[in-house]
Amino acid sequence: MSRVLVAAASKHGSTQEIAEALGRTLATAGHQVDVRAPSDVVSVRGYDACVLGSGVYAGHWLPDARGLVDRTADELVAMPVWLFSSGPVGEPLKPHDDAVDVGHLQHLSAAREHHLFAGRIDRDRLSFPERALVRALRVECGDFRDWDEVEQWGRSIAVALERSAV
Numbered sequence: 601m602s603r604v605l606v607a608a609a610s611k612h613g614s615t616q617e618i619a620e621a622l623g624r625t626l627a628t629a630g631h632q633v634d635v636r637a638p639s640d641v642v643s644v645r646g647y648d649a650c651v652l653g654s655g656v657y658a659g660h661w662l663p664d665a666r667g668l669v670d671r672t673a674d675e676l677v678a679m680p681v682w683l684f685s686s687g688p689v690g691e692p693l694k695p696h697d698d699a700v701d702v703g704h705l706q707h708l709s710a711a712r713e714h715h716l717f718a719g720r721i722d723r724d725r726l727s728f729p730e731r732a733l734v735r736a737l738r739v740e741c742g743d744f745r746d747w748d749e750v751e752q753w754g755r756s757i758a759v760a761l762e763r764s765a766v
């Protein structure tokens with residue numbers, strides 16, 4: 601059994617729901633899981649592994665998630681870390697690219713993997729400028745998250761934790 605932190609930055613709640621689903625999968629696999637907001641995490645000392653994520657906005661991770669990696673990089677490099685982003689929407693999903701900071705964050709945290717999940721845009725939750733941008737760019741709104749994929753990725757982390765028995 602590992603003590604695992606799952607922390608994801610979310611502006612409109614959909615990435616938070618992915619973090620909670622990952623937390624449930626890891627807890628079901630027998631791990632002790634805390635799902636926390638990145639801004640609440642001062643240190644990751646005491647955890648055996650971390651799963652960190654963010655919604656992607658204008659090509660970047662949200663500042664709270666970037667801040668967590670920056671703040672705790674010295675601790676993260678000593679444990680297994682997985683990163684995930686949630687962003688692409690539409691059919692087909694767009695954009696295809698990882699957030700521009702992911703390479704740097706993966707380097708800082710020595711993360712084993714980065715996984716890109718599809719996201720959700722719920723027009724009713726957006727701010728006025730966001731709604732205007734989404735309309736101008738003709739972005740397809742809707743919930744494109746694939747919960748089977750989320751569960752599968754969570755299970756793959758659980759298997760890796762069992763293998764390394766951290």
Ligand SMILES: Cc1cc2nc3c(=O)[nH]c(=O)nc-3n(C[C@H](O)[C@H](O)[C@H](O)COP(=O)(O)O)c2cc1C
Nearest residue numbers: 610611612613614615655656658659687688719720
């Ligand atoms: C104003 C705005 C800008 C966005 N920019 C990007 C982007 O650059 N790349 C991307 O993959 N997704 C982008 N998205 C999609 C979001 O990442 C997606 O909706 C995600 O699920 C939001 O997560 P959250 O609900 O946790 O905030 C954008 C969404 C909005 C509303």
